[in-house]
Amino acid sequence: MTRSLNCLPLIAGLLTMLTPGAHAASDCQPIYDAYAAMAKAPAVRKTVKTPGMAEPVEFIITGTALYGRVGAKDTWSKTPIDDKTRAVLKRASPSPETVTDCRKIGARSLAGVAATAYEFAPPPMAGNAPGEKITVLIADKSGLPLSETAAVSGAEAILVYDGVTVPAP
Secondary structure (H helix, E strand, O other): OOOOOOHHHHHHHHHHOOOOOOOOHHHHHHHHHHHHHHHHOOEEEEEEEOOOOOOOEEEEEEOOEEEEEEOOOOOOEEEEOOHHHHHHHHHHOOOOOOOOOEEEEEEEEEOOEEEEEEEEOOOHHHOOOOOOOEEEEEEOOOOOEEEEEEOOOOOEEEEEOOOOOOOOO
8 A cells, every 4th residue: 555655844854853952063063074975975765763653764865856655565756856845955954054962972883884973952943852862873984874863752764875776656
């Protein structure tokens, strides 16, 4: 059974989970840099799991389109990325305008990839739970975000950059 998925509000909300508020500004720079690098990747696959959801939500983001589905049996939907969509995605991405409260946690790894963990608080306008903190793992070698975990809501996202293929919705 195909589920209707309006990708833009959902992806904007999920991306804004990544936006903070009072530690050292220098702890924020690696976060800004990681998401700026992600925006330049040819394609990113993001799989999001939240407590209570039977199946994960999957997104594939390219320079021209945003694809989404709920669960492996769902049909992919496609949203073209125009200037309006690009502006929403940019506002949802951590930057000096959206994130100021960052803290370096330290060394971690994910699937054998060395990374550094950072924590930040998303903006209240993102619809996040009060007191929400996001932990992002940034790969030491590539500088790209590998995962995001929301402390209060329990949402977890894994990001993949290699071998991403664009679906045919």
